[in-house]
Amino acid sequence: MQKTFFHCCSLALILMLIGGCAPTSKTETKTDPIPSLEKISGDWVAADTVAMEPSLRNFRGQALVNRDMTSISWFASAPYSGGYHSGVLKINGEVPAVQMYRWQPFQALRKTTFKGYEILSSTRMLPEEDAFLWQVEITNTTSAAQDLTVDIDMIGFISKYGGDWQWWYPFPTLRGKQTRRDDEIDLVRNQITNPNRTGEVMIEELINGQPTGKQIRSVLPADQEILNATKYKTALEAGAFIVSDQETEAVTGFGFVTAPSSAKPFNSGGTAQWKLTLQSNEKKVIQYFMVYADSKDAVKSRLKEIQPAFESKFTGAQTFWENRWAKIFKPGNDVISGCFPVLETSDTLAKRVYYTGPLTMLYMMNTNLPQYKRVILTGGPKWGASISFFWDNTEWAFIQALSDPERLKANIALWLSVDPGKNYGFDNFGGKGVGNAYSANYYALFQLIRSYLVVTKDYDFLNEKINGRTVLETLEFYSTNWERISSYGKPGCTDDIYKLGDFGDDPWNLLECVPTYIHIVPSFNATYIWMMRETAALYRKANNPAKADALDKKASEMLPLLMKLYAGNGVWKCVYPNNKSVEVRHVMDFIYTGRFIPQDIPDAMRQEMVDFLYRELMTTHWMRAQSLQDVAAKNSDRPDHGPLGAFDGWPAATMDALVQFDQSQKALDFYRAMEPLTHEGSWAQAHELWGDNKENKNARVRIAERGWHARDAIAGIGMSQVMVKGFFGFNPQVNGETITKPGTVNLEGTLRHVLYGGEYYTLELRGGEVSFNKEAKEEK
Template sequence: MTLINPHHRMLYRLMLISSIALVTQMDSRLPAESTNNQSAVPSIDEMASEWLEVDQIAHMPSLHNFHDMAACAPDLVGVNYNPDGQLFDWPTGPRWFRYLTLPLLKLKVNGIEYDSTTCRWYPHQAVRRHSIEGLDLKTTVRMQFEGAGLFYKLKVSNSSNEDQSVELLLEVPGIKLSDTEEPIVAYESDDQKLETAHAFGDSTPEPESAKSRLEMVHAFADQPDQIEGLPGAVRARWIRELKPGETATVRLVMSHGQNTEKFPSQETVNKATAWASNFEETWNTVKSRWQDRWNDVFDPENDHFSGWLPTLVTSNEKLSDIYYRSILTLLVLHRTNMAMCDRVFVTSGERDKGVVFFWDTSMWSKVFALLEPEGMKEHVKLFLSCDPHKGPVFGMDDGRQWEGWYAANDSTIFTFVTEYLNVTGDMAFLDEKVGVKTVLEHLDSLATNWQKLQRDKSVMLADYGENRNLLECAPAYIHRVPSFNAANVWMMRATADFYEQHGNMKRADQLRDWANEFALSVLDLYKPGEGVWYALHRNGDRVELRHCYDFVCIGRFMPVDLTPRMKEEMVDFVERELLTDHWMRAMSPKDKAAAESDRPDHGPMGAYDAWPALTAESMCILGAWKPAFEFLCDTQDVLYEGVYGQSREFYGEDRGDRDAPVRIAMRGACMRESVGGGAFAEMIIGTLFGFRPQADQQLKLYEADIDRGFKGKLLNVRFDNRLLDISSNADGVSFTYQE
């Protein structure tokens, strides 16, 4: 396996510093860099969202700590939190997610409970604000880094010209402990929905009650003026007299744990009291460790990941923002507390612990292989141990595959495995057994599983099932669809290449013959002049599809089979019916099923967050580099909420317009963050910079002579146990090895 020797990492760090300095000298328009190897990478403060109007968003800010996720309530202090469990409840909405959560804090200011009016997301914290009659309220919450707790700062500022008296009332769930010097409030949960495993859309508790109970303990860094017991809660009161310009601050902490014996456990109490007594250090440590972990992503000598990602230096601010926020999305969803592997990227934080969808994870396979090759190899083995014609998810904590079937499983697992091989060069892995098959035999099975899906052997194409097996919200997108059948063509050709490298020309030739025959069947689904494709339903009907996913797949998997005219027509369709000023529509409003397909990720009123990246990539593959790059940069406009989600939707009265406003969607159980956003970094590395290594071959950048439309450099790219830098300018892309 050709991974970087840890003893060489300091040398690579020095090389990166030199490369940044060289790039800056070459183009005065590029950002000035210091000698710090992180100087081209934005800080976590710079990666914050804009200040968001609460009445315009569908998700409040989230909190992540590499173990868990929490979600702010729309008030000023509540945090929805279900440690180690599924966070969102079903059904969702209508305004916000419903959550499976420990009870929330409640805050009253001068006797009134206020909702926040503006909020701001940071990687390491969430901030909410509200202003009333000369008082500015601001609350900030952080999660203990890889730990079990929440930390709160509540600030009230007098922005008037007169003295003001302020009463803060904080209702804390639980009971006040009688045997502590300072007030401690402890709560023990009897909610059987918490700490249980749930299938998608199910919040039914497991039949067996847990042997331990979830408990939380609150302690105050700023002692209240008064403590009062309430049924099921404790009310803490602070009274402050503020002169104009003065600010009052209240700080408190919450620790949580599992109680198996006496309530509350001494460990949970001790954590809370220690944090409260040393609040500022505890508070600051969260941010510093988050910053360190962010730096680790780009540092060749980091001691957390087994790899790292390239540093992008460019004068194009939109491209830079897309790249770094795409990677930050993955870091937000990084988890280090899973039983099956300690380097995991969950698909989204709201689902049950350890949920990893094959499909979403495959969309940034190259990025995964560069950042965490050792963990990726563990994932590959686990994924290949699964039945691809069962569920779409592998649980990285419980080691179980979901039931059901996603039509994408064959091609997405195949993508994941082959990108690992191509990026790492670990060709010996092809002969390693996973279960009873070698990895190569697994790839062969994935590439030829279409044979099991031919309901009618007189038709070459595979049948990928019903709506629930495919896009879930597009009733006509069923049965013999072009997208996954095109993937079969690519998988067979790629597997044939591996067989040829192994000297098995007989199997390679057979797979290539099948692929060519299969390609003709896919091409027969094309609608000339429109740039769109048909699905072949089981009853023989050819049903027109006007969806981005066929464009994405056929552009990626069968470009050599398309005529120049077909390529032009396909791009014209996308530009004419799918792209908008800031985002795109997954399905054309002209699709006959559009009225029945209004889900933000796959319907006409939004798009799954990976679709724009993959669409831009296929536009490049089909020759439309300039409009693809312009579209990609236009999508940076939607990143004002922080990072990438499961999908973004058009909203408001003008949602059907080309310049419709865009936000992270909640409808249809769309999650606030999702790893599909990693597809943007994947596209920038693999297409714009052309880094598409092929196992056991010399590196050749993709379409190297084509002007990408920007000037910049991708530094510290790992290939074949060496480091290289890739440059982009008007002449195309080129690379140089670091000496």
């Protein structure tokens, strides 16, 4: 354990790479192609370079650590959620601030030096149990003995909420249950090392996850005010704090492994104190833990169970994650219904990017939500404790079908009960649709179903009736939705161009933060052409050529209208009513036209689009979603879709489009270039461009926090999909074709355990050629 705690890669090297030095691939000498969990985890990073603190997960819940040495915030494990934070550590009355973080899937590490002491803390969630464990090491680094007082607040500000959960799930505050994000918790987090903070702050109001532009007053409670909250009552029983919520059934317990000198209860928790004398270089280890349940008896039982078994539980958390990590790469495992393909390559940069995908998939897995036994959540913490977004899921639809087809099929069956014209996702706790209507929904759900079909060859699924239609009828309904939203014939919309799909005037249904990307946009109109062609192929397979021909005809008629949206010089335009158009310099149109209608784009136009991509969007290690030259750039500054960063799904989709444009080597170069980002942790909702060079190619890159972003998110798993589909060319089609010959790339390797039609295959990439061979079945 000591070796794990103090493992430290060269921070200077990591920051140099992310800051602008091009990485060079090195040869991997280890025989095991799958990196250990220790190796694929994040490295130590300086707190002053981090925008979003490390997270914690345990297949049930989620939380963020703060910038002190012990507290966590934004805890949620449906039906439980927490407010404010869990309590800070003080040394002689002062709160030390974190200097270094390290994220690992089984723990968050914090390290600092403070007035003659070195402090190292580990916070772990017990896998598939309702408990947090803390271990704090304090070392006297002076040359003389030191007397010190260690106080740790233990705040059980946890409530239990049933019913429907949205992306903005409910949580407790001093005023009771809240769902509105008014930044009160984050204001407290931002001043976590000042426990006596007070006052009021004006912040922007968020309602239903959307900024209103309205400034509202938010309180800034001190820690003692939080501890004195009358919503809770705390008792000190058998050497443990028992915190009872007076408004819900929630009960929280804090147990001590290292007995304190004293413990004082308040209302929402208490303060434990240790009076210590440390000799020079002497170390004191303090261990404690928190459990939560819906009765005192359950909490007391868990306290009695964990207290004597703390050491084995603490080390067992890491072992649990390591075992589960190893299992997901083996056919016939008991974690997922398939397995994640194993990549063998000497290209260490590409390898790390690839394996960050399964790491993220496993990290986002929940096994205790009632709608299905296994769910890969979309993002969090702070948001989405039970939510699946269709759009984010479709960005790695193909890998989902390869790795866990049983779960994907079950998820699809649930998601088809949701009206894509009303909701962007599904609540795996309450079982209902959530959020507003994303224009991406129809394409997203279509691609999820299509990926499942072509990978599993389970075409009987097309005949199943779900929500009143067969799956094939649903695919046709999705593929022709553009007709139902067309504005053609309305006032100001009489030219033929208005026959295309019109996605309305609300940016929140499209890119949210880009005000000009509305009405008739190129990207999703391109997906409708592809959807109709794919549905036609399915109808031909079902021996219905009349339906197939009709859909192909519609796609052919739609294509020339779409091409009129090309503005030249590599960019596209949006068309509004009354023949108004706005040129939009955004990666969306490169991605969706490049991925879904590449064969229809002339070579010269392809080259212009690639030139635009590299001239205005690409940086040394990441990319901009929107050009700084876009007319709306100054009004679109959000890290996922604006000019200073990109949603983690966009680079993968961009590489997919580059491959379709016969630019595979450029895609592979980009793939390798982003490797330094993975040393901060799993894939996120977005990575932002920051630092003095944020507006040029040498921008530094980090996980984004501003703009209400999620620390962990799934869309980046699409990076692994690029390796399988793009560089190895495994891209099965409805007509039975399996391999699309990849473009020439300086990459060689092997992909093992690729699940196709219920059988496992091995792909070999050598000299630009791919072999595809069935694996022998292993004897059980």
